[in-house]
Amino acid sequence: NAGVTQTPKFRILKIGQSMTLQCTQDMNHNYMYWYRQDPGMGLKLIYYSVGAGITDKGEVPNGYNVSRSTTEDFPLRLELAAPSQTSVYFCASSYGVRGDEQYFGPGTRLTVT
Amino acid sequence: QKEVEQDPGPLSVPEGAIVSLNCTYSNSAFQYFMWYRQYSRKGPELLMYTYSSGNKEDGRFTAQVDKSSKYISLFIRDSQPSDSATYLCAMSWGSSGSARQLTFGSGTQLTVLP
Numbered sequence: 423n424a425g426v427t428q429t430p431k432f433r434i435l436k437i438g439q440s441m442t443l444q445c446t447q448d449m450n451h452n453y454m455y456w457y458r459q460d461p462g463m464g465l466k467l468i469y470y471s472v473g474a475g476i477t478d479k480g481e482v483p484n485g486y487n488v489s490r491s492t493t494e495d496f497p498l499r500l501e502l503a504a505p506s507q508t509s510v511y512f513c514a515s516s517y518g519v520r521g522d523e524q525y526f527g528p529g530t531r532l533t534v535t
Numbered sequence: 536q537k538e539v540e541q542d543p544g545p546l547s548v549p550e551g552a553i554v555s556l557n558c559t560y561s562n563s564a565f566q567y568f569m570w571y572r573q574y575s576r577k578g579p580e581l582l583m584y585t586y587s588s589g590n591k592e593d594g595r596f597t598a599q600v601d602k603s604s605k606y607i608s609l610f611i612r613d614s615q616p617s618d619s620a621t622y623l624c625a626m627s628w629g630s631s632g633s634a635r636q637l638t639f640g641s642g643t644q645l646t647v648l649p
Contacts, residue, residue, distance in 0.1 A: 426578075453635075462543055464623060464639035465579070480636060512578050522567050522627055522635045526578030 424448050426527035428513050434533045435503040443498040443530050445513030453516045454496040455480075455524060456488065458509040465512065471496055503534045538562050541624055541640030549648050554611040558624035558640045561605065565626040567635070568600050570609045573621045573642065582622075583609060614647045621645070 429444045447454065452473050457465040457480075467480030471490040485507060487499040496515075500507060510531050514524040541558045548554055556570075567586055571579035583598040585591045585607075591598045597610040607626075611618055624640040 462641055464539075464541075464641040465637075466639075467636055470636065514578075516635070522569055522584060522625075522637065523581050524635075524637065526580065528578050529576075 426513055426515055426525050428511075428527040428530050430530060431528070432531045434535065435500075437503060437505065437534060439503050440499070440501050441503070441532075443500070443511055443513075443532075445496045445498065445527060446494050447496075447513075447515040447525070448494065449515060449517070449525065450493060451515035451517040451525070452493065454490065455514045455516075456486070456496070456498045457512045457514065458482065459512060459529075460509050468498065468511075500532075505534050508532060508534045537641075538638050539624060539626060539640045542643055543641055545644040545646060547646045547648060548614055550614060550616060552614050552647070554609075554614050554618070554645060554647075556609040556611075556622050556624075556643050556645070558607050559605055560607075560626055560638075562626075562628075562638075563602075563605065564628040565638075566629075567627045568598070568607050569625040569627075569637070570596075570598055571623040571625055571639075573623060575620075579623055616647050616649050619646045 426447045455470040456468040466482045469488040471477045513527045516524045539560045570583040572582045573579040588602045595612045599608040621642040623642045625637040627635040
């Protein structure tokens with residue numbers, strides 16, 4: 423099992439550009455999450471999904487969009503990138519009664535200049 | 536006031552020392568308490584998971600929850616250089632079987648010197 427994989431590992435965007443961060447899990451988990459981690463700030467939940475076709479906002483959803491067409495994939499879309507979106511983005515997944523045991527991907531480091 | 540407060544450190548200890556990491560929280564609805572370990576430039580991984588008050592031990596690691604004081608701790612015995620990482624506390628509430636919105640502390644950076 424590869425677990426949770428994320429692409430790309432690094433990206434530099436110019437202000438106003440758009441991009442999609444990819445996330446795939448091969449554990450057949452029904453729950454998936456997107457977090458951002460800023461230095462000294464812990465992880466903040468952006469969006470989460472409880473299954474294919476169902477998504478919901480987390481704590482910091484503004485400037486992002488998600489979709490979940492399959493169990494395995496949960497892409498995160500940035501429209502009109504802003505410097506405030508410079509961060510490390512982590513995707514995670516979990517299942518059933520062990521919703522807290524979230525398995526994280528390696529992260530995508532994004533810089534917006 | 537943040538929902539979860541965690542001393543960011545950095546904390547540096549000699550090999551073999553006992554390490555104590557702590558978090559306080561303000562939301563009394565939290566029922567589930569976790570410690571995640573994050574190595575540099577990696578994603579967090581779950582280390583310890585506890586429900587309600589009390590202690591839980593796993594090898595060299597002990598997690599302690601005091602809900603009356605809204606205080607949780609992680610103790611590492613016989614610390615090793617391989618324990619050098621950032622430790623994040625996390626908390627959640629909700630019914631079992633639901634997707635959990637975790638609230639994380641800011642993390643404590645630990646270095647264990649050989």
